[in-house]
Amino acid sequence: MLFRHCFLLLALLLFTGSIQAHPHVWIDLRVSPQVNEQGQITGLRQAWRFDPFYSLVLIEELEKGGPEDELDQRLDQLALEVVQNLENFDFFTQVTVAGKRQGFEPVTEYNLMQVGRRIEFSFVLPLQNPVTLQDERLQYQVYDPSYYIEILHAAGNELDTQQLPASCEVDVQEPSPPGDLVEKAMALDKDEKPEDPQLGEHFAETVNLDCRP
Template sequence: MRFVTRWLTPAWMGFIGALSLLTSASAMAHPHGWIDISVRVLTNDEGRVTGLHQTWQMDPFYSLVVFDELQRVDGATLDEGLDQLGGEIRNNLASQGYFTEVRVDGERLPLGEVSEYTAMQRDNRLTFIFILPFASAPALSGSKLTYQVYDPTYYLEVVHEAEGDQPSDNALVLRAMPECELSIMPADPDPEKVVEASRLDADESGEPGLGRYFAETGQVVCP
């Protein structure tokens, strides 16, 4: 099930304004917007976790509008536009903690700054790929790592890439340590939060932190 979500988030408004993305009031009345993500957990040779390689695919309609606007920019190719767009996305998401919370054994893990990223067209969808490094590299052996990726104000729904009702094989990957158990737990929002989200009008945003209640949780448990 995909929840009705907002068309723009604070983190996206900067680059959309730069592209002069215009939508009619009727188009914004009841938008559906989501991001399909896949995550690869990165480790070093000592078995310490160093970051998350994330792939975000924007929903098809949103992607279509962005590609159309990029192609309208005079004197620039689509690839050039995507290069600039990638930088805008990265800069805007940086102020939002890249929409990502990571914990190891329940303790919040500080994040580093993203320097490796790209925006591209993949399967006719706007795709943003980036490596989110951690400020420290804790050992995974004997630990439990969890993460959530969500829009704090719940303009957009963020869900793992799925096949039918189940996460796809690529939704969460850890290649270096096959002994670890990987799982993706669905969101289980309180009914009051579901009602709160459903009452938001097109020109309203949710309270900061609302998106957390609708976030899936990726989990890595290593013996």
């Protein structure tokens, strides 16, 4: 594994046996572009809903961590740790405009909550430079480079277009990794580092947003 995800440690400590094959955690992703009064995209609001098994393990650990009436405080503290960890990796997000990778401002709006029996982490990732929709096509990917976590848009929720002009077109390119790469990923143990430091990119969706006239 390229690095330790601090917000996964509780779960990993509870795993037993020899668990084979990447990925080991699954996230249902929802993305909503944030648009200002000038019609520019200023950031991406993301919601990551963790798979039921991982959520269950984490919920049980959080519930064991102290009194029930302090659960919200423990969730808030964990959310802060998640943000501090992921900011070093651009929150697993790549945004390109006209072929140039975009930078991000610090995340200040975030939340970690329990939705039913699943855990959801949500945040707004601000762009350093707002993107004028009528001038440039925007492309983004969200993926864990190590492919320890698989991050895919929730079915039917590829991109929230409510704030976007009706003329905008969204194209979601599904990943199509070669068979030999799939076999290599399937052969990786949970603690094994992949040879390709960008393995997850081959399994990532690519979303193109085009609002040009």
